[in-house]
Amino acid sequence: MILFVLRRVFRHGPAPAPAAGPAGRRARPPPGAGARCKPAYDGPVTNPLSLLAERWHPTPQHVRRAALAALVMSVVIVVTGGAVRLTASGLGCTTWPRCTADSLTPTPAMGINGVIEFTNRMLTYVLCAAVGWFILAARCAKPWRHALTRLGWAQFWMVMSNSVLGGITVLTGLNPYIVAAHMVAAMGLVWVAVLSWERAAEGDGEPRALVAEPIRLLARVLVGVIGLLVLAGTLVTGAGHHPGASSKDGKPVYRIPVDYDRLVQAHADLVFLSVGLTLAALLVFAAVKAPPAARARVRELFVLLLLQGVLGFVQYFTDAPEVMVGLHMLGAALIWGAALRVPLALRGRAGIPAQAAAPAAELVA
Known part of the structure; x- marks a missing residue:
């Protein structure tokens, strides 16, 4: 041990004494003084998603x-x-x-x-x-x-x-x-x-329009009307035959206090309006030679609306049997999805460079 100290003194000289603090007392060395510090990490911060993205494409x-x-x-x-x-x-x-x-x-x-x-x-x-x-x-x-x-x-x-x-x-x-x-x-x-x-x-x-703005506006109005149709259907349900349970704490389940037949009539009026707008979109899209995908989607929507309308009338006049109501709810979801796809077919997007350079087989939808 003595040899080690002497060797250190001769090589580096004696260690400097700590500076004296107030009243001649030696200043306490700062926390961590003399400790070896690891170099700071300046690489990218990773998370489980980024780690997975490095291994799976x-x-x-x-x-x-x-x-x-x-x-x-x-x-x-x-x-x-x-x-x-x-x-x-x-x-x-x-x-x-x-x-x-x-x-x-x-x-x-x-x-x-x-x-x-x-x-x-x-x-x-x-x-x-x-x-x-x-x-x-x-x-x-x-x-x-x-x-x-x-x-x-x-x-x-x-x-x-x-x-x-x-x-x-x-x-x-x-x-x-x-x-x-x-x-x-x-x-x-x-x-x-x-x-x-x-x-x-x-x-x-960036999206680019494939038709004139009035045509795109017609598609958006069609989506809005069908959205109102779906909303009216939820109100008909709230006043209708199937509350979801027979009672709650011995009391009948609360229903919307509006005349059921009037709600059904308002719902039917929106059906007629939706069918009319869809038919108008069919004719307008054909006249302006809209993209084939847009015309095909409007035809699909028109067929779904007709089927849903027939189903709704049968459901009303047969006192809303459970199976018919269930099919009607499925139809509502399908019609909503079909309507949303119409305006999306009226604009296109160019691929970003990395996608455009990829093999054509990888870009097939």
Whole structure:
């Protein structure tokens, strides 16, 4: 030890004494003095998504399949939510987020209604998985599809918000206005899912109009009227035959206090207006030689509206049987999605350079 100290003194000289502080006291060395510091890390900050993106590069076809899966599940959850109401299972689980005050899952005493309601809740996780797949595919694609990733996260938070809204419907004893808002939120999810699916087949360049502005305005008006049609349908449901449960705490489930027949008539008027606007769009699109995809989508919408109209009239005059109402809800989701696709076919997007340089086979939608 003595030899080590002497060798250090002869090589480096004696260590400087610490500066004296006030009153001749030696100043305390600053914290960490003499400690060896690691060099600062100045590389990029990574997270699990960026690490996955370095190792997995899904093709454009894969991204669009993921978007389609999320879209299909957004429609499925509309239909299963309707099945809960039509089987009087809306209060099959008596509370939320648990199924009962003492159980997370339904008990045998709750019967089939508890199973139906709980199954619908569990399908939310399947929907989240589909949306998560889309988010990962959009994030890991090369190049990174920033807009698609944002649309995926928008879907995720809409699912989360609507699941809370679904819980509120239970806690409020199936209040018809909350139930209607729950349905409108589900249609909002369909909207974003349709947009995601369409955008997955396009590039990320700036959109360019393929027709004149008045034609695009007609398409937007058509979407707005069909949106009002869907909204009116939720009000008809709120005043109609299937409240979702027979009673709440021994009292009948509250219904919207508006004459049912008048609501149905207003709903039918919007159907006629929607059919007329769709027929007008068919003729105008043909006259101005709109893109073939736009004309095909308007034809699809026209057929769906006619089928839905026939179904609605049969449903009304047969006292709204459960199966007919369920098919009507499926038709509403399909019509809404078909209407949203019409204006999207009236503009195009050029691919960004990295996409334009990719092999043509990888860009097939």
